[in-house]
Amino acid sequence: xxxxxxxxxxxxxxxxxxxxxxxxxxxxxxxxxxxxxxxxxxxxxxxxxxxxxxxxxxxxxxxxxxxxxxxxxxxxxxxxxxxxxxxxxxxxxxxxxxxxxxxxxx
Numbered sequence: 793x794x795x796x797x798x799x800x801x802x803x804x805x806x807x808x809x810x811x812x813x814x815x816x817x818x819x820x821x822x823x824x825x826x827x828x829x830x831x832x833x834x835x836x837x838x839x840x841x842x843x844x845x846x847x848x849x850x851x852x853x854x855x856x857x858x859x860x861x862x863x864x865x866x867x868x869x870x871x872x873x874x875x876x877x878x879x880x881x882x883x884x885x886x887x888x889x890x891x892x893x894x895x896x897x898x
Contacts, residue, residue: 798831798864799839805866806849815871818849824865825856831864 802823810818825833833856844850848871857867 795831795835796839796843798829799836800843802836802864802866803840803843803847803849806869807847809866809869810848810871813869814873815869816848816873818852818869818871820853820855820868820870821849821866822855822857822868824859824863824867826859826861826863828860828862829864 806818806821810816823836825831825836833854836856837854840854844852852871859865
């Protein structure tokens with residue numbers, strides 16, 4: 793089931809970016825979902841719900857944007873920082889290079 797693996801890669805990347813930016817609770821994740829990645833929003837949400845359970849992103853809202861390629865990207869992470877006690881927003885200037893997860897290529 794490739795949906796599981798692709799979603800697990802996104803969850804891992806969000807964990808890494810959150811740790812790097814001192815975010816201890818992720819409240820929203822904006823994801824670019826490539827048309828050719830062969831992964832639907834519904835399948836992603838189903839896998840994410842299981843993979844994110846008991847993590848800092850368990851209750852995060854997912855927001856999707858469509859891409860025309862095969863790439864799945866984590867565009868923005870919004871969350872709370874224990875250190876600063878306020879919402880932090882982490883955005884990638886070049887998502888496919890810095891926080892991208894490749895989907896199925898044709």
